[in-house]
Amino acid sequence: MTHHTSPYGVHVPLVTPFTAAGDVAEDALEELAQAVLDAGATGLVALGTTAEASTLDRDEKRIVVETCVRVCRERGATLTIGAGTNDTRASAAALSELAQWPEAAYALVPVPYYTRPSQAGVVAHFRQLAASSPIPLIVYHIPYRTGQALDADTLHTLGRMPGIAGVKYAAGGVDQETVDLLGELPDGFAVLAGDDVFLSPLLALGAAGGIVASAHLATGRFAGLAAAWRDGDVARARVLGHGLARLSAAAFREPNPTVIKGVLHAQGRIPTPGVRLPLLPAGRGSVEATLKVLADLGE
Numbered sequence: 001m002t003h004h005t006s007p008y009g010v011h012v013p014l015v016t017p018f019t020a021a022g023d024v025a026e027d028a029l030e031e032l033a034q035a036v037l038d039a040g041a042t043g044l045v046a047l048g049t050t051a052e053a054s055t056l057d058r059d060e061k062r063i064v065v066e067t068c069v070r071v072c073r074e075r076g077a078t079l080t081i082g083a084g085t086n087d088t089r090a091s092a093a094a095l096s097e098l099a100q101w102p103e104a105a106y107a108l109v110p111v112p113y114y115t116r117p118s119q120a121g122v123v124a125h126f127r128q129l130a131a132s133s134p135i136p137l138i139v140y141h142i143p144y145r146t147g148q149a150l151d152a153d154t155l156h157t158l159g160r161m162p163g164i165a166g167v168k169y170a171a172g173g174v175d176q177e178t179v180d181l182l183g184e185l186p187d188g189f190a191v192l193a194g195d196d197v198f199l200s201p202l203l204a205l206g207a208a209g210g211i212v213a214s215a216h217l218a219t220g221r222f223a224g225l226a227a228a229w230r231d232g233d234v235a236r237a238r239v240l241g242h243g244l245a246r247l248s249a250a251a252f253r254e255p256n257p258t259v260i261k262g263v264l265h266a267q268g269r270i271p272t273p274g275v276r277l278p279l280l281p282a283g284r285g286s287v288e289a290t291l292k293v294l295a296d297l298g299e
């Protein structure tokens with residue numbers, strides 16, 4: 001399978017649909033995967049946060065990954081697989097298992113959470129993982145979940161490392177560090193927006209794309225937004241970006257992926273809106289508000 005040397009475009013971190021009995025709804029997952037690629041997504045992310053990966057057992061994770069592998073192989077789409085923890089040794093072992101799927105282009109690896117090492121410790125963690133991983137890494141920078149902030153210098157250091165292809169950047173906004181990061185990107189190091197509401201501003205600053213859960217909905221518009229910024233069609237990009245930011249804000253009114261699952265269920269695309277504890281299903285108001293934004297967008 002041919003891959004671009006660095007990731008670009010819109011990648012959808014797929015939800016894990018559940019049946020009424022609470023099992024992984026494999027057929028619905030496959031249909032979602034096909035649908036977002038039909039609508040213009042560049043790739044799929046298996047086992048992201050949105051997949052509720054932390055509540056899936058080993059067999060369920062395998063079902064999810066193999067479904068995505070099958071679809072990406074068939075469609076020639078880019079597959080990224082979420083892997084890694086706050087334990088360097090265990091993360092290296094998890095990454096080595098990805099060698100069994102040659103279709104996997106990238107591993108999405110979180111900045112080690114909870115432990116709160118120094119930034120030098122984070123760099124050492126990724127240096128070790130990048131050296132042994134069978135596939136390139138995308139660093140998942142999401143300080144509001146990990147408790148570990150990284151500055152632009154540290155991200156540049158990671159970006160210069162062989163074996164690191166990009167960063168999923170979910171710093172919770174656009175600030176001086178964001179501008180510094182994108183102002184001087186190492187060659188071949190891609191920034192992918194990871195905060196849905198800030199996708200358009202990050203693309204405007206030079207991000208190569210995004211990994212955004214709200215692109216389950218209005219996928220074609222999200223793909224169009226990335227293309228508009230890439231082609232320099234600023235007028236179109238602004239209109240699409242403002243509309244999609246409203247959609248993302250509605251979809252994240254409750255913990256991800258509860259609202260997105262509620263909407264997908266209301267659209268008849270997944271069999272239940274079910275999520276696993278400690279998540280609770282989204283309230284009806286949030287789902288209806290998101291459906292209304294979609295309707296206002298003409299979706």
Ligand SMILES: O=C(O)C1=N[C@H](C(=O)O)C[C@H](O)C1
Pocket residue numbers: 013045047048049050051142194195196211212213214256
């Ligand atoms: O699963 C992911 O990857 C994403 N997770 C983020 C989160 O839940 O914080 C949101 C983003 O859209 C993609």
